[in-house]
Structure formats: structure tokens, C-alpha cells
Amino acid sequence: AELREKLPGVPVLALTASATKLVAEDIMRHLHFAEPHILRSSFARPNLSYSVRRTDDKNGQLLRLVQNVPGSGIVYVRTREGTEQVADMLRRQGVTAAAYHGGMGHAERSLRQEEWVSGRTRVMVATNAFGMGIDKPDVRFVAHYSMCDSLESYYQEAGRAGRDGSPARCILLYSKGDVRTAEFIIDHGREESGLTPAEQEKMRLRDHERLKQMTFYSTTPRCLRHFILNYFGEDSPAECGKCSSCNAEMDTL
Numbered sequence: 319a320e321l322r323e324k325l326p327g328v329p330v331l332a333l334t335a336s337a338t339k340l341v342a343e344d345i346m347r348h349l350h351f352a353e354p355h356i357l358r359s360s361f362a363r364p365n366l367s368y369s370v371r372r373t374d375d376k377n378g379q380l381l382r383l384v385q386n387v388p389g390s391g392i393v394y395v396r397t398r399e400g401t402e403q404v405a406d407m408l409r410r411q412g413v414t415a416a417a418y419h420g421g422m423g424h425a426e427r428s429l430r431q432e433e434w435v436s437g438r439t440r441v442m443v444a445t446n447a448f449g450m451g452i453d454k455p456d457v458r459f460v461a462h463y464s465m466c467d468s469l470e471s472y473y474q475e476a477g478r479a480g481r482d483g484s485p486a487r488c489i490l491l492y493s494k495g496d497v498r499t500a501e502f503i504i505d506h507g508r509e510e511s512g513l514t515p516a517e518q519e520k521m522r523l524r525d526h527e528r529l530k531q532m533t534f535y536s537t538t539p540r541c542l543r544h545f546i547l548n549y550f551g552e553d554s555p556a557e558c559g560k561c562s563s564c565n566a567e568m569d570t571l
Contacts, residue, residue, distance in 0.1 A: 322350050336361075336470040339551045361473070361550045365480045368542040369489045369562035370535070376463055376491045377407055384413055384441060387487055389458030390434070393443045394475055396464040396499070404463060405443040418444040449475060455482035461489045465496035465536055467504070468528035469549050472535070492536040500529050539563055 322330060332345050342356055373379050380393065393408075393415075395401045401417040408415035416430045416439045433439040435454050442448060460479040466472040472490070480486030504525045513521070535545050542561040547554040557564045 336473045336550070338470070338549065341470075361547055361552050362543070362554065363477060363480065365483055365485050366476070366488050367485065367560040368476070368546070369487065370492055370537075370542065371489060371562070372492050372537070374493050376493070377404075379491055380404070380461060380463065381408070381411055381413075383459065383461060383487070383489055384408065384411075387459045389440075390437065390454065390456060391441045391459040391461065392449070392457060392475075392478060393441060393461045393463055394448075394466075395443060395445060398445060400463065401443045401445055405441075408441055408443070413441055414439050415441040415443055418442055418448045420445065420447040446471065446475065449478050452478065454478075456484070457481065457486060458484075459487040459489065461491065463491055465490060465492050465500065466532055467500050467525065469532050469535060469546065470528070472532065473546060473550075490536060496536075497529070497533055500532075501526070504529065 322328075330349055330351075332349060334341070334345070337345065342358075343354070346354055346356075371379050384391065393404060395404055398419040398421045401419050405415045405417040416434065418427060418430050422430075430439065430442070431448075431452070434442045435452070457479045460476050462472065462475070466475065476488035479488055504522055531549060535542065535549075538545055541555075541557045541564050543558040544554050544556055559565055
């Protein structure tokens with residue numbers, strides 16, 4: 319908004335990969351759009367199949383996935399320590415895997431990214447520090463070892479699979495402990511943010527609502543693709559036939 323005041327009359331383009339209708343309206347309001355103007359492509363990714371596995375044996379489920387779905391993959395883990403532990407578990411099972419997180423030096427991150435992009439490393443186990451700007455079209459699966467805080471984050475991260483248009487899998491490993499962990503982070507993660515108490519409370523309530531929708535996705539018996547598209551305000555068939563809710567065979571891998 320300050321930029322618009324300093325540069326009046328200059329055209330402004332706001333880009334986002336996963337904005338709901340309310341978020342898009344909020345962006346236009348903050349940027350002082352003279353009138354609403356949105357260009358939006360479909361959120362549908364027909365080549366992706368979505369699965370949720372409710373389990374307390376995440377290592378076993380992840381290993382089963384990696385052994386049955388060929389090709390490169392990304393495993394998102396919430397913590398830096400967790401990336402190292404999961405990557406080590408996969409390596410002990412004969413999978414070429416590497417950890418990636420913001421605690422590493424730039425040279426180390428660049429090396430691990432290059433080895434994964436080139437195919438020398440098959441699976442990248444990473445925090446959400448990994449993925450922005452990564453151009454690897456042949457990712458065959460994206461697994462989330464823990465539930466995301468929001469569907470916006472999940473859609474963006476899962477969407478790094480199958481950018482070549484070929485079939486790819488998006489799998490969420492869910493346990494009830496994921497919700498408790500996310501709630502704790504939301505409630506205690508902004509003490510040093512520099513925001514006023516009122517601003518912190520507003521963001522806390524917003525984030526709890528987003529987490530609630532993510533929890534609904536993780537536990538719904540309904541079509542997962544329909545759930546995602548409906549969340550972003552897009553109409554779709556009630557069943558896709560390709561997700562773990564619509565097709566029981568998706569859980570046999």
C-alpha cells in the first residue's frame with residue numbers, strides 16, 4: 319500500500335499461487351485497487367491423485383510409498399531435526415535421500431538441491447524452506463510427513479509434483495498429534511514477532527481457522543480433490559475417482 323502512495327499511477331500486478339476469494343479481495347483492498355480485477359486459472363491438477371493416510375506408523379507408510387512409486391520425490395517434514403531423522407531412515411533402507419533445511423549453509427543447500435534435480439539423489443526430505451523456484455518437472459510424489467497448517471500451504475507444496483503433466487501422487491500422513499503440534503505453534507509462535515497484541519490475536523484466530531480447514535481435509539470421507547477445489551471457490555464433480563476417498567485402491571500402495 320505504501321508503494322502505491324509513493325508511485326501513484328503506476329500499474330500494479332499482485333501474483334499468488336493459492337489465494338482464496340477472501341484473500342484475493344483483501345490483497346486488492348490493501349493495494350487500493352480502483353475496482354476488483356482478478357485473472358485466475360483453474361486450481362484443478364487432473365494428473366495429481368490425492369491421498370490421506372491416518373496412521374501412527376509414519377515411517378512404515380512412507381517407506382511403503384517410496385518402494386512402490388518409482389521416480390523422484392519430496393518429503394516435507396515440519397522440523398529441521400525431523401528432516402535429518404527421516405532422511406537417515408530412508409538411507410538405512412537403501413533409498414538415496416538427503417535432508418534440506420534452513421539451518422544448512424548456502425553451499426550445502428545448493429549442492430543437495432543440484433544432486434536431487436540431477437537425479438543422483440532420489441528423495442529430498444525437507445522443511446518448507448525447500449521448493450520455491452525449484453524447476454524439476456518429473457517429481458512423481460510429494461509426501462507430507464506431518465499435516466500442514468493450512469490448505470494454502472498444502473496445495474502449493476503438493477503441487478510441486480507432476481509438473482510434466484504425467485501422473486503423480488500427493489500423500490498426507492496424518493495423526494492426531496499433528497493438530498496439537500500445529501495448535502501449539504499458532505498459540506506460541508508470535509511472541510517475538512513485533513506485532514501488537516491485537517494484531518497477534520487477529521492472526522492467531524485466522525491461523526486457527528485455516529488449521530481447522532486443514533484438519534477437515536485430513537479427516538473427511540469425501541472426495542479430496544473436490545474438497546480442495548471447493549475451498550478455493552471452484553466448482554467440481556463430487557467425486558474424482560482418483561483420490562483415497564473415491565478409490566480404495568489408492569491406499570494399496
